[in-house]
Amino acid sequence: AQSVTQLDSQVPVFEEAPVELRCNYSSSVSVYLFWYVQYPNQGLQLLLKYLSGSTLVKGINGFEAEFNKSQTSFHLRKPSVHISDTAEYFCAVSIIQGAQKLVFGQGTRLTINP
Amino acid sequence: DADVTQTPRNRITKTGKRIMLECSQTKGHDRMYWYRQDPGLGLRLIYYSFDVKDINKGEISDGYSVSRQAQAKFSLSLESAIPNQTALYFCATSDPRLGGRGNEQFFGPGTRLTVL
Numbered sequence: 001a002q003s004v005t006q007l008d009s010q011v012p013v014f015e016e017a018p019v020e021l022r023c024n025y026s027s028s029v030s031v032y033l034f035w036y037v038q039y040p041n042q043g044l045q046l047l048l049k050y051l052s053g054s055t056l057v058k059g060i061n062g063f064e065a066e067f068n069k070s071q072t073s074f075h076l077r078k079p080s081v082h083i084s085d086t087a088e089y090f091c092a093v094s095i096i097q098g099a100q101k102l103v104f105g106q107g108t109r110l111t112i113n114p
Numbered sequence: 115d116a117d118v119t120q121t122p123r124n125r126i127t128k129t130g131k132r133i134m135l136e137c138s139q140t141k142g143h144d145r146m147y148w149y150r151q152d153p154g155l156g157l158r159l160i161y162y163s164f165d166v167k168d169i170n171k172g173e174i175s176d177g178y179s180v181s182r183q184a185q186a187k188f189s190l191s192l193e194s195a196i197p198n199q200t201a202l203y204f205c206a207t208s209d210p211r212l213g214g215r216g217n218e219q220f221f222g223p224g225t226r227l228t229v230l
Contacts, residue, residue: 004156006156009154032217034217034218036221042223042224043118043204043221043222043223043224044157044204044206044221045221046218046220049218051217090156090157094217096217100145100208100210100217100219101147101159101162101172102147102157102159102206102217102219104149104156104157104158105156106154106155106156107154107156
């Protein structure tokens, strides 16, 4: 079975500072990896995904993530955050061969302070 | 126009009542999913359906049932609601024909359910 651990439940940062949200996963088979964002009072929106190829993946709103197979990690980064990035961020995995089910991490609440 | 819609968006009910949450999609996707979101627990899968005749339990199906009325409609029922079913519920869809991208899921706006 797959599992996902988001190491920080809350991350406060100042506006224009860099941020890294950490995600580690466990799986005995190859996986696809996703980051979703949930803005206040909204549904989930795909931020970026890793399917194959380059391990550095760029997403919307200036976010990027790097897949590290040896460390089973998929950390999300942004070099300079904005107030509008305040949201909850979810890391998720899905096995490549299978039912397309997503397994989510616990979520990380990113708070941007002015 | 929203591709995945959920009704109602908010619902308050009492213990023991039967509740139905509805999900409709215009994306033409075969696969549909129901999740619940609880603070600190992320999203957990309740049920999923690959087509009208294929329904599967997720990791937390106890106390819930589903109905896939058509390709575009997937309903979640709580037969006798209890307070610990208070949560945010999401419907999602995916399309296996998209290959690797088919594992990407598209989410509705959510239904906030409160059971008193």
